[in-house]
Amino acid sequence: MSSTDFTWLIGGPQGSGVESGANIFSRVCAEMGYQVFGKREFYSNIKGEHSYFAVRVSDKKIHSNVNDVTLMASFDAETIFRHYKEVISGGGIIYDADLEDTTTDKVHTLDPPFRERLHKELESKNKPFSIAGVLEIAKENGVKLFPVSFKSILETLAEETENPRLKGLIRMYNVIGVSLSLGLVKMPPDSLQKTIGTIFSKKKEIAKINQQAANYSYNYSTAKFEGFDYSLTGIEKEPGTLLVQGFQGTALGKMACGCRVQPYYPITPASDESVFLESNEILEVIDDRPGSTAVIQTEDEICAMGMTIGSALTGTRSATCTSGPGFALMTEMLGWAGINEVPVVITNYQRSGPSTGLPTRHGQDDLLFSVFAGHGDFPKIVYASGDVEESFYDTGNIFNYADVFQVPVIHLMDKFIASSVVTCKRFDPSKISINRGKLLDKVEGEYERFALTDDGVSPRSRLGLDNGIFWNTGDESDEKGHITEDPILRVKMMDKRMSRLDLILKEIPDVEKAVSFGVEDMTVITWGSSKGPVLDAIEMLKKEGISIGLVQVKLLHPFPADYVSSLLKDTKTIIDVEANHSGQLGKLFKQNVPRDIDYFILKYTGRAMTSTEIYDSLKKIVENKAEKREVLMHGA
Amino acid sequence: MALKMADYKTDVHNDWCPGCGDFGIVNAIQMALAEMGLQRDKTAIFSGIGCSGKTSHYINTYGVHTLHGRVLTFAQGAKIANPEMTVVAVGGDGDGLGIGAGHFVAAGRRNLNMTYIIFDNGVYGLTKGQASPTLKLGEQTKSLPSPNTNYNVNPIGLAVASGFTFVARGYSYDVRHLKDLIIQAVNHKGLSFLDVLQPCPTYNDLNTRDWYAGTDLMDEAQKRHSRIYKLEDTGYDPVVHYNEESEVNEKLTQSLIKSLEWGNKIPIGVFYKNEIITPYTHRLRDKIPNYLENPPAKQNISKNGVSNTDISQILDSLEV
Structure with a gap:
């Protein structure tokens, strides 16, 4: 049997059910045993602007999207205008025949x-500025x-089911698109019916209509x-497979490791995590x-951070979740947590900056900002997870770091992970160990919160503990x-x-500092979500006999310079891959490891990297045709 | 053994200016704590930044000296995590009504069961006397280069409008009255606010102790030896007695009108009190039935060093 590597793309105006369509498709594929990697792209908009979901389906473990689209399901004109070129020869486009005459000037979004780029393209091929025009090109491309x-x-459905209401239910276009697609690829229909039943399990009537439409x-x-x-x-399903959304890893990690207070202020793409926590608060x-998580929506990120610290002072494991702009507001308080040695966790789902930037788009923009956040010198930890599965276990670890080292921890996640839907192994909470460090359960005799000790960590009382009175201040x-x-x-x-900072580097095991996927003459260093596309690109090159190494740095501050340089000591060429403009990891690397980065592969379009484009750039580097700074551009 | 006022004092050197109104407030807090017999390690004083920020270091309970404008955020976080604590937040008028005004309003909406005391002196003392949010438009205290160009905030009015359910004003040189107000505030079921008029002898040369004493007046205030009078002496009833719109509106309106009195007659005492509005902790209990018995700070999160939270149902729902 030949291997499966199939990408399905669904697009439509925001609010038209693109996401739920993709969820149905992803779930059906996952139920049928496939590995799934889906990613949502959307505008900062509630209704009307173009959003799309690319779901890659494979019989092997995959960590990224690719450029090629095998099948596109569209029910509006804009999706076709924007994505027709991505569909490969031999691939297909399902589209609404009523749209053929639609011209570009009718699509205001x-x-x-x-529009200018599209017109140029159509002009050069002598095609009309319409759906018919772009579809002709697609057809010539073998689509x-x-x-x-x-x-x-x-x-027809309304007639057959004697339900005239159905006639106007354009909200079901998504389910129709999904079902047409699944019919086209001969997916067994039972799984589709079952999945719709599961997704709409609380709304029986809606489930029924959707199942009829799907059928x-x-x-x-x-x-x-x-x-x-x-x-x-369908293939044989691996038991114990989850289909998770990217933000669920940190959320479930927080539940499992005992985070019991999470104040937050709404911000894309971070709020989903808090809403999920609150939806499962008991x-x-x-x-x-039963225990519970108090999820508190605050008036701003400053309050969110203040409440998190106040809660942590009671000995409660506490966190907040935000994105770059919100984190910027928290930094004064970060210093307060630093000087008062308060263990708090800030989960930062990064997005494209600076300022509001591209508010719903991806970027690994906040690495250097996190490392240097806050005025004055104080210890903190900056840690990054590479995917949703890692983020579950990492969340458990970093709460231990916070408690043991009594420092604030910034957990870097990002929009790419947050809005992805992937299959992964079922999380195992029994692997979440809990270490509260020097947190006290009782105090006897004279107590000093900031007692000078040999290891630099003082026994920690908590507000409300008998005889454990202490004072905090942002002053020395x-x-x-x-x-x-x-x-x-x-000075003391x-x-x-x-x-x-030295203690952290000494105590955290190497495997939690950085992960080596093999070191070769040519080795990529990366961090966070860029890991996935790099891993897949390396796999593609391996098939051509080209070996490239990969080191994923997870502990970014304090920087594990000794361990990372020992990993890279035999490598000749170092390539830094990350989703920002300046190559922030590269800068951090050079500051800590006295060695230059040879090549940068960077992306800051706001769209996540695909393995295809990393493959292309790595290939250029191997062939000595690359620029020192390769900039990736794929994605609508 | 019953605790005495001295038990609530620390031996930290107090570096406020001689004659500072803050002394009266910290004394009143210590007296109130002693009179209520609050356990020192079940009580926490949170403070902001400025002269008043040092208050938490002078009181022998848990003390958390936070950041400028942010005291309510820290205090609320602690109260939510451990609702058994008695939480009192203190700060200056610049701290709470300038940089912290957003938190002030939001805290009112939440109505957590705790107390907020503002040391209200009309100036930023530690930065050498700039105009604070309660200084009146056109007034010029001694270190201002020119008269104040901003209209003043009305702390009582803002508190009432924001949803604080106990709103009162005290005077720092009437320590016994202030102590009684603090006790009422702490015992109130909901968020209580105390605006404490507090002369700054160094930078506010307008609203001085003598000015409050009315020594400049020729009228009856001078006879009373004060501009200040007590609402409770006038038969004023601040309490919302029953949950009807007309009752709530009447009590809200009268407190707003009273809050506008200034000049030769300045009211102190309780302006507004409403225990019908549920405190935030009870709103949490409505969502999380055992929240009050098993709040975040009391929860056991591990067994033999491993997570004891059972997330299997959620994982089941995600499994394909």
């Missing part, structure tokens, strides 16, 4: 720069076209469409009464926590706090 009138499908469209597709060479008929606890303080401006004590306290 086509923004001027895109198979599958026209269908969505409107008449609804009309009709599926049959329409198998009866009317032919000549499509790809099929997805927690089952083994052999104990003495051992009890009272303000001091004494120069000698100042600074040295004590900052010694924590």
